[in-house]
Structures are given as structure tokens and as C-alpha cells.
Amino acid sequence: MKSPLVIAVPKGRILSEALPLLAAAGIVPEPAFSDEDSRALRFATNRADIDLIRVRAFDVATFVAHGAAQLGIVGSDVLMEFAYAELYAPVDLGIGHCRVSVAEPADMAAKDDPRGWSHVRIATKYPGITRRHFEARGVQAECVKLNGAMELAPILGLAPRIVDLVSSGRTLKENGLVEVETIAEVSSRLVVNRTAFKTRAEVVGLVDAFRAAVAEKVAA
Ligand SMILES: Nc1ncnc2c1ncn2[C@@H]1O[C@H](COP(=O)(O)OP(=O)(O)OP(=O)(O)O)[C@@H](O)[C@H]1O
Ligand SMILES: O=P(O)(O)OC[C@H]1O[C@H](OP(=O)(O)OP(=O)(O)O)[C@H](O)[C@@H]1O
Numbered sequence: 001m002k003s004p005l006v007i008a009v010p011k012g013r014i015l016s017e018a019l020p021l022l023a024a025a026g027i028v029p030e031p032a033f034s035d036e037d038s039r040a041l042r043f044a045t046n047r048a049d050i051d052l053i054r055v056r057a058f059d060v061a062t063f064v065a066h067g068a069a070q071l072g073i074v075g076s077d078v079l080m081e082f083a084y085a086e087l088y089a090p091v092d093l094g095i096g097h098c099r100v101s102v103a104e105p106a107d108m109a110a111k112d113d114p115r116g117w118s119h120v121r122i123a124t125k126y127p128g129i130t131r132r133h134f135e136a137r138g139v140q141a142e143c144v145k146l147n148g149a150m151e152l153a154p155i156l157g158l159a160p161r162i163v164d165l166v167s168s169g170r171t172l173k174e175n176g177l178v179e180v181e182t183i184a185e186v187s188s189r190l191v192v193n194r195t196a197f198k199t200r201a202e203v204v205g206l207v208d209a210f211r212a213a214v215a216e217k218v219a220a
Contacts, residue, residue, distance in 0.1 A: 005050050005202060006042075008064055008072035010057035014188050017095035018073050024213035025206065027052075049202060061087060061191065070196035070203055077165060077186045081128045088197055089189040091210050094218065096188035098167040100129055102181040105154050109178045123153030124163040133163075133183045151175035 007027070009018055022028070029052050033043040043052045053069060058078055063069040065084035075096050079089060102122070104112065119140045124130050127143035134141040146153065150162040151171055165186065166172060166179055190210045196203050 002049070002200075004048070005071065005196075005200065005206070006053055006063075006069040007050060007206075008053050008055055008060040008069035008074075010060050010073065010075075011054045012057050014057070014073060014075065014096045015054075018093070018188070021093055021095065021210065021213050021217070022052075024216060025209040050206075058082075064191050064193050067193045067195060070193050070200065071206060072191045073188055074191050075186055075188050076184070077126065077129070079189060079191070080184060081126050083128070086194050088192045088194050090192060090207050091190040091214060093188045093190055093210070094214055096186065098165045098186045100126060100163060100183040100186060101166045101179045102133075102161060102163050102183065103151075103166070103172050103177040103179050104161045105176055106178045108154075108160065109180055112180065114180060120161055121159045122161050122163050123150050123159035125150065126163055129183060130163045151177060 028046040030044045032038045060072040060074040061078050064072040065086045117139050121142045123144045131141050144159050150164040153159045
């Protein structure tokens, strides 16, 4: 028998929205998958030919790009950051909606004009997206890489501006920051390893199942 297909899912906030979509696509993980006390990382499902792995959001892209997992669920922010050529993203899952934005302290924004920037220092988890965004209009971005709590950077003098995800805007507001530019709208995508897509027929069937699950959700 062929080895099971591996689907990588992020363990953070997307998971609760992804599970109903997986179920609608006919994939239900074993109970240990939702058990917070479980230390297991790879899980069987109701389908003998499919396993799930639970990894960090950024690592979903890495596992699938290298073919260690054949499919995955990941935010388009992560896809933009890495731009892996081996990743094919055929289905917008319509979950995990937010945006990647530039933000700065409210008092700074009151007198700031983004058109006048020539060099910016930015704290971010997304140095790739940030550099490309600013380079496209001739602005040099010096990035300080953080893995979370970017909103602290301006207050503590690490960098005057940040590039981070914004959804309700509450995190910015509670930290005295305002959004000054939206770089991109974000949603989660089904990603597939291009080689697996060509060589394993079951992958094509699964992509169709996810597409149907999304269409069903939209129609409901
Ligand atoms: N506030 C938000 N609203 C909607 N979607 C979000 C929001 N924040 C993040 N996301 C989406 O969820 C994905 C995972 O984010 P999450 O915050 O759960 O993980 P993380 O904290 O980056 O992960 P890790 O703990 O592994 O570093 C992001 O890549 C993005 O696509
Ligand atoms: O606009 P809002 O609705 O407030 O959402 C934005 C926040 O959500 C994300 O962080 P998350 O809560 O995932 O924590 P993290 O810093 O661990 O990534 C993001 O990094 C922002 O901090």
C-alpha cells in the first residue's frame, strides 16, 4: 500500500475554522487531534490514506514545499512571505480573513506623509513582504525581525513602524497605533506540492473535495 497522504494544518487560530472545512471535504481526524494535552504531532483520520500533522503556521509552507507533506492549509501572508516555487495554491478557503498593514503611533501618523518616505525602519514578522512592498516604490526598508508582539516595537523604541496582520484593529488600537497603509488582503489557502499534484492522483481528488466544501459553505 502507498504511504498515506500528509496534510499539514496550522495549530493556531486557523485551526478552528479549518476543521469544519476538512470535515466537509470528508476528512475527520482521530480524537487526539483536538486534545490539547496530547503531545502527538501526527494523527490518523477516518481515511486510512490520509494523515494530518499539526505544525506552526509558517512551517506548513515549508513542509509542503519540500514534499514532506503533500497538502496544507496556510494563510496567504505566509505564501507571500516565502514565494516557494514548489507550492501551488489552487483553493481560497475563505477563512482567516485579515490584512497585512503598515502601522505607526497615532501621534506620528497625524504629521506623517508616506509619500515622503525614503528609508523606513520596520519591526515585522514579514521582512520579505515588507522589503518588496517598499522597494516597489523606491523606499529602502530596514527590517527588525520579530516573531510576535510587533505592536510593542514603536513604544519601546525598537522601530517606529511595524508591518503586521490586522483584523478587527483592536490590537493596534490598544497599543496606540494606527494603520497607515494596507499591503495585502489575506485569507487561508489550500496549498499543494506541485510534484505530488502531478504524481499522486488522490491529491487531485482532494483538491476537488476542498473546492466543493468551500462552494457548499458559500452557498449555505
Ligand atoms: N487577527 C487575525 N485575524 C484573522 N486571521 C489571522 C489573524 N492573525 C493571523 N491570522 C491568520 O492566521 C495565521 C496564523 O496566525 P496565528 O496568529 O495563529 O499563528 P502565529 O501566532 O503566527 O503562529 P505561531 O504561534 O506558530 O508563530 C496567519 O498566518 C494568518 O493567515
Ligand atoms: O486586529 P486584531 O483583530 O486585533 O488582530 C491582529 C492581531 O492578530 C495577530 O496576532 P495573534 O493574536 O495571532 O498573536 P501573535 O502575536 O501571537 O501572532 C496579529 O499578529 C495581530 O497582533
